[in-house]
Amino acid sequence: MEKVVTADYLRSVFQGKxxxxxxHTGFKGAWLVQILHWLGAEVKGYSxxxxxxxxxxxxxxxxxxCKESVIADICDxxxxxxxxxxxxxxxxxxxxAQALVRRGYExxxxxxxxxxxxxxxxxxxxxALVPPCVGVMITTDKVYDNPERGLPxxxxxxxxxxDPYSASKAAAEIVIDSYRRSFFNPADYSNHEKSIxxxxxxNVIGGGDYSDDRIIPDIVxxxxxxxxxGLRNPHSIRPWQHVLEPLGAYLLLAAKMTENHTLHxxxxxxxxxxxxxxxxxxxxxxxxxCYGHGSYRSFAEEGAPHEAKLLLLDSSKAAGHxxxxxxxxxxxxxxxTAQWYADTTTGAHAKCLxxxxxxxxx
Numbered sequence: 001m002e003k004v005v006t007a008d009y010l011r012s013v014f015q016g017k018x019x020x021x022x023x024h025t026g027f028k029g030a031w032l033v034q035i036l037h038w039l040g041a042e043v044k045g046y047s048x049x050x051x052x053x054x055x056x057x058x059x060x061x062x063x064x065x066c067k068e069s070v071i072a073d074i075c076d077x078x079x080x081x082x083x084x085x086x087x088x089x090x091x092x093x094x095x096x097a098q099a100l101v102r103r104g105y106e107x108x109x110x111x112x113x114x115x116x117x118x119x120x121x122x123x124x125x126x127x128a129l130v131p132p133c134v135g136v137m138i139t140t141d142k143v144y145d146n147p148e149r150g151l152p153x154x155x156x157x158x159x160x161x162x163d164p165y166s167a168s169k170a171a172a173e174i175v176i177d178s179y180r181r182s183f184f185n186p187a188d189y190s191n192h193e194k195s196i197x198x199x200x201x202x203n204v205i206g207g208g209d210y211s212d213d214r215i216i217p218d219i220v221x222x223x224x225x226x227x228x229x230g231l232r233n234p235h236s237i238r239p240w241q242h243v244l245e246p247l248g249a250y251l252l253l254a255a256k257m258t259e260n261h262t263l264h265x266x267x268x269x270x271x272x273x274x275x276x277x278x279x280x281x282x283x284x285x286x287x288x289x290c291y292g293h294g295s296y297r298s299f300a301e302e303g304a305p306h307e308a309k310l311l312l313l314d315s316s317k318a319a320g321h322x323x324x325x326x327x328x329x330x331x332x333x334x335x336x337t338a339q340w341y342a343d344t345t346t347g348a349h350a351k352c353l354x355x356x357x358x359x360x361x362x
Contacts, residue, residue: 023095131193207340271313
């Protein structure tokens with residue numbers, strides 16, 4: 001594999017730096033905590049407590065990898081601002097979110113509160129920081145108004161969302177753009193010294209995800225209980241990525257923002273190649289083959305809420321501006337994920353660290 005984002009480059013940027021990470025107890029957050037610790041950064045996390053004992057953050061003993069772990073709500077703006085200002089970070093990564101489509105249907109108002117207003121709280125807190133600071137706001141590939149025509153979305157396409165989760169993330173993008181123009185305008189960087197970017201990726205897979213209503217955790221749970229995996233949307237197509245792909249891209253983006261404060265203060269798609277497409281059923285077949293055993297069946301779910309069947313991203317902007325491109329295709333991503341779960345003798349942090357070193361080089 002040709003390394004696009006290398007350990008040496010990232011370490012030259014992040015070693016000894018203070019990084020404030022919201023949502024550090026989530027799946028992606030737990031992986032990023034491990035990467036940043038490995039790079040030599042000082043991490044302060046701010047998040048709700050993990051929901052389950054089996055959450056990856058607990059399995060890796062994440063508190064030991066953070067300089068400080070604050071268990072608090074992103075919807076508490078004063079607490080959030082106090083914690084950010086006290087830490088004086090060089091970088092802010094905003095991951096905290098209500099990240100599940102189905103939970104968005106169950107708790108729509110809460111989803112908008114966390115995802116849109118919570119993002120405003122982070123950006124407002126950054127206004128009080130002593131500069132300079134780089135902020136990377138993580139949204140999702142689902143921010144686009146999606147008529148499912150089979151064409152990849154570019155960053156200039158219309159934002160929207162059928163379901164509350166998607167719409168709340170599109171609203172977060174509008175909040176980010178408004179704060180960037182109003183308070184962190186690239187043209188006025190010399191006065192405020194804050195760089196703000198939005199990163200759009202989604203449908204990540206990887207070891208240690210035990211969330212509800214996600215395909216890989218559903219497969220793993222079914223296999224572990226000796227049950228047949230049930231697929232409710234077997235023909236849906238998603239831009240499947242190993243979790244290290246977007247995380248590497250976020251870190252690269254933040255690093256490039258320290259080199260060019262104005263060019264990269266924008267939104268980026270960070271998805272796999274548009275021709276690297278697999279359906280839910282194809283993903284399941286490959287996972288079961290790599291895992292070593294298991295079976296599946298498809299079924300029609302009565303009264304299921306709407307979910308997009310097709311979603312593709314055009315990441316050519318990231319390729320041109322950042323030099324970023326995916327390292328693992330979907331089949332490799334599934335293989336890495338299956339191998340993580342199939343290894344029952346190695347600790348969670350050791351398994352993650354081995355894949356981190358393999359991906360970034362050591």
